[in-house]
Structure formats: structure tokens, C-alpha cells
Amino acid sequence: MRDPNASRTYLKTDRVCQELRRGGLVLLRLSNGAACLLQAAELASNGARDEMQRLAGSGAVLILTETRMESLGRRLEPEFSGASLPAHNLDRDRSERLAIDQPAAGLLDGVTSLVGERLGSLADYATRLLRIAKLLPAALVTRLPTRDSAFQQRLHQDNNLIVINDRDIDGYMDAAAQSLTIAARARVPLRLAPEAEVVMFRAELGGDEHFAVIVGQVDPAGAPLVRLHSQCITGDVLGSLKCDCGDQLQGALALMAEAGGGILVYLAQEGRDIGLLNKMRAYALQDNGLDTIDANHALGFEMDERYFMPACRILEELGISRLRLITNNPDKIAQVEAGGFTVVERVPMAPPSNQHNHHYIETKRDRAGHMTD
Secondary structure: OOOHHHHHHHHHHHHHHHHHHOOOOEEEEOOOOOEEEEEEHHHOOHHHHHHHHHHHOOOOEEEEEHHHHHHOOOOOOOOEEEEEEEOOOOOHHHHHHHHHOOOOOOOOOOOOOOEEEEOOOHHHHHHHHHHHOOOOOEEEEEEOOOOOHHHHHHHHHHHOOEEEEHHHHHHHHHHHHHOEEEEEEEEOOOOOOOOEEEEEEEEOOOOOEEEEEEEEOOOOOOOOEEEEEEOOHHHHHOOOOOOOHHHHHHHHHHHHHHHOEEEEEEEOOHHHHOOHHHHHHHHHHHHOOOOHHHHHHHOOOOOOOOOOHHHHHHHHHOOOOEEEEEOOOHHHHHHHHHOOOEEEEEEOOOOOOOOOOHHHHHHHHHHHOOOOO
16 A cells, blocks of 8 residues: 555655756755755846845755765865855856856855755755756855744745655655566567566656566576666667666676577666756766766766666566676665665676776776676
């Protein structure tokens, strides 16, 4: 039976994400009563900033994450998830440059004060929410001057604002993953695996669809070959030479076909789950000399934003508890094992590099611990 609390959490967060993606204003509240008005910095107009300040009765601040601040040359203490900068005198162009421009000396010139924002603060939840919405984690925020719930309720009702709570954000990812169920399945002969079946998974609460490709004969009671593959439109579909994703996808299918069976879980996690648009922004930064990790950091993201609970749920639905995991990524192994599965063997997958992706592969090995040798 569907958990009504999980349904409410997911639907509310999903609705707020849609509002943010269209440039809307939302009301974010913490369990301790603190609240703020929030808008995505990349979509905020000068007029919207002025309206936020009028409604809240306080000055706007621009929230940047810890990784973005470090890329700008300001290292924060470990207890801070980001920093706030006064935004009352920043126009949209200036805010956008601070949030997205190639890191360069002088970008913070003219910023009169900078305040570290702690984990669990309004600023922290604001950037977490923007990540879920696949927007840049740079927020324009005006804090409400009171924790009075009646005032916040009037503000919400009088201005038709959507309200989101910290508990909803905390529970969103798990709620989406746990509601995944099989929605359809059909045989789909593949070039490298003619005996294949595609099994579609849909979250009962809505959201992203994922799928699994079952190659050949799979014994759920055994330890089948499994590949968790994150969507990469550029590599998987367009044949990009900038990454090794397409080669790993095809290599895993070929390996499963040769072994007589296996499961490839294809996850809707484009660009290590920052979304295709932000991935192209990261590529542009890479064109200017940053590596794949520093480019993510310069946009305010973590090195890898992926969460593999959806994959664990899919494997559970398919009756798998033990597996041989095709991966070079130690974090995948850790997350799968934390999900209650036994990884009996790591099966390496290291396609040959080319002149366009050799630095990318070296960066994953040297800075993310990928086992590519």
C-alpha cells in the first residue's frame, strides 16, 4: 500500500521543482520555524528580486554552494555548506556571473560581506532543492523576519505561494525510489544481445522512468552480471568521444551476451545527475581548461550527484540479492552494498581511451578513485 506521507512528500516537492524551473517563487520552511522566499538565481529577474524583498521585508542574498565558493578562491570551514552574499545591489547579470561564470580572479570583487551558511540551514535546503530540480544550485533568498506560523500562512495565502518543508526535501529521493514498480516489459532484440527484454519501471508517485535490460537467461538466485548505467545522451545516443559511457554501455551488453545472461539497469541520471543542460555548461568549462570534476564544482555541484537507491529498488523488484557488478566506480559498490545487496565480484570495464577522453578517464582514476587499470 502506498504510504500517504511519502506521496505527499513526493508530490509537494515535485510541484515546487516545476515552479522553480519556470522561474517561480516558493516559500521554504524549516522544522524550527525559520522560513524564506526562494527563487533560482539563474531565472530571477531584477523585478522578482525587488518583489521578494517587498514581501519578506528583508534584503535578498545570493546563496552559493561550498564547491562554487572554493572554485572562486574562498575555502569555507567544514561546517558550512555554502555562503550568502548581499544581493540587494546585484542585477541579474552580476548574479548570474557569480553563479556560473568561469572561475577567475576578481569575480568576487565588490562583494562587501560574505557569511558562511551551515548544513541544515535555509541556505543549505535551498540549494538542495535546486539540485533536485536540475537547476544550478545558486539561490536568491529573502529570509522572513519572524518564525510566526500565522504570518507565514498569510504570506502563503495572500500571494498564492507554494510551500515546501525541510522534511519534504529530506524524504523526496527515498520516496521516489521506493515507489518504483514494473510498468511494462517487452522483448527487444539488440545488436549486441539479440535475446533481450526491456523492463520499464515507473514511480507510482510520478517522476523519472528507469529501465532494465535483461539479457539472455538470468537466475535471480545466483549472482548474475549487473551493470548500473547512468543515462548519457551524448555518449550513448550521439556517439560522443568526450566520455567513455557509450563504450561501457555496449561493452557491458556484449559481456552479458557472451556470458549467457545479465542485467543492465539504465538510470535517468544524465551528467552524473546534474541534467543535460548543466552537463553542457560543464562541457563548456572543460573546453576552457577545467577537468570533469572541477567543472562540476565550478557550477556548484558535487563531483558526483548520483544516488543509486533507484537501482537497488529495481534489483529488488527483479529478485536479485547477490550480483557480480560491472563497474570501475567504488562508490557504486558502496551504495549497492549499503542497499542490502552482496557484491560477490567486481567485473572491470575499461574500454580503450581516445584523444578526446583520455584526460577524462585519467581524472576519474586519479581524483575519484575509479579502478580503470
